[in-house]
Amino acid sequence: MASSIGNEKSVNPVLRISQLDALELNKALEQLVWSQFTSCFHGFKPGVLAHFEPEVKAFLWLVLWRFTVYSKNATVGQAILNIQYKNNLSQTEKYQSLSKQQKLWYLIFTVGGRWLEERCYDLFSNRQLQSFCKIKGYINFGAGLLKLCGLLNFLIFLQKGTFATLTERILGIRSVFCKPQSVRQVGFEYMNRELLWHGFAEFLIYLLPLINLQKLKLTISSWCLPIAGLSNSENTLAAHCKECSLCGEWPTMPHTVGCSHVFCYYCIKSNYLFDMYFTCPKCGSEVHGLQPLKYKIEMTEL
Ligand SMILES: [Zn+2]
Ligand SMILES: [Zn+2]
Known part of the structure; x- marks a missing residue:
C-alpha cells in the first residue's frame, strides 16, 4: 500500500544526518540483539559460542536481513527514521523498490563481508606458515584498500549527500523518504526561550561550585x-x-x-x-x- 502511494510521487532526498543516524541505529540494534543472544548462553560452559561466533552472528544478521531489507526495502534504523532504499539504477524519479539481485548482493556484501573478515582473522591469527603469511599479507592489503575506498566514498557522500556506504554506491541503492517530510517550523519564541534556558543553565553550572x-x-x-x-x-x-x-x-x-x-x-x-x-x-x-x-x-x- 505504502509502496503504491510512493510510486505515484517523486522521491524525496534524505538529509545526510538522517542517513548516518540510520547506520548508527542499525549498529545499536545489532549490539542489542547480540547481547540478548549471548545472555541466553550464560548457563552453558564458557566459550561455547566462541568457536562459532562469526557463523552465529552471520545467521542472526541473515534473519534480520530477511525481515528488514528483503521484505521492507529498509533496515531497522531506516524504518525508524521513515527512510527506505530506492533502486537508483533505473534513473527515474519515481520510487522503485530494490530488485531481488540487489537485495541478495546487499546481503553478501554486508553479512558475508563481515563473516569473511572475522573468519579470516581467526583462521590466520595463529598460523605461522610461509604460505599463510603471504595470503595474510594479501588479505590485509585487500582490507586496507576496501577501507580506503570506504573513506573516499564517505568524503564523496559528505559532498553530494547520496550513498552513505560503499555497498550502496556499488549496488546503486539510495536512501529516500517513505513519505514527504512536513516542513519543520520552529517558532522564534520557542527558540528564544531555549537559548535563554541554555544560557541560564550554563551560568548555574559555572556559579554553583563557587558557593560555599x-x-x-x-x-x-x-x-x-x-x-x-x-x-x-x-x-x-x-x-x-x-x-x-x-x-x-x-x-x-x-x-x-x-x-x-x-x-x-x-x-x-x-x-x-x-x-x-x-x-x-x-x-x-x-x-x-x-x-x-x-x-x-x-x-x-x-
Ligand atoms: Zn560554640
Ligand atoms: Zn561530628
Whole structure:
C-alpha cells in the first residue's frame, strides 16, 4: 500500500544526518540483539559460542536481513527514521523498490563481508606458515584498500549527500523518504526561550561550585536555632559533650574550638579546612585552634 502511494510521487532526498543516524541505529540494534543472544548462553560452559561466533552472528544478521531489507526495502534504523532504499539504477524519479539481485548482493556484501573478515582473522591469527603469511599479507592489503575506498566514498557522500556506504554506491541503492517530510517550523519564541534556558543553565553550572554551600547551610541553621547563652557552662558542656554540634552524633575523637561546644575531630577539621572563617554553628564564636576535649565523660551519664 505504502509502496503504491510512493510510486505515484517523486522521491524525496534524505538529509545526510538522517542517513548516518540510520547506520548508527542499525549498529545499536545489532549490539542489542547480540547481547540478548549471548545472555541466553550464560548457563552453558564458557566459550561455547566462541568457536562459532562469526557463523552465529552471520545467521542472526541473515534473519534480520530477511525481515528488514528483503521484505521492507529498509533496515531497522531506516524504518525508524521513515527512510527506505530506492533502486537508483533505473534513473527515474519515481520510487522503485530494490530488485531481488540487489537485495541478495546487499546481503553478501554486508553479512558475508563481515563473516569473511572475522573468519579470516581467526583462521590466520595463529598460523605461522610461509604460505599463510603471504595470503595474510594479501588479505590485509585487500582490507586496507576496501577501507580506503570506504573513506573516499564517505568524503564523496559528505559532498553530494547520496550513498552513505560503499555497498550502496556499488549496488546503486539510495536512501529516500517513505513519505514527504512536513516542513519543520520552529517558532522564534520557542527558540528564544531555549537559548535563554541554555544560557541560564550554563551560568548555574559555572556559579554553583563557587558557593560555599556548607557555610550557607550553617548560617541558615544558626538563624533558625537560637544561639545558646554561655551561662552555666559546666552543665551545658556536660550536656554538649554527648553530641557533636555539626553531625549530631556521639563525638568521635571529641575536640573543642574555644567555646563550650564539642565536635568530632573529622567534622571540625574538614569544615575548618574548607572555610578559614568557620564559626561555631551553635554560638557563633570563631575557631581558635582545635583542642582535644579534656573532660572525662562518664559512661554512666548515658
Ligand atoms: Zn561530628
Ligand atoms: Zn560554640
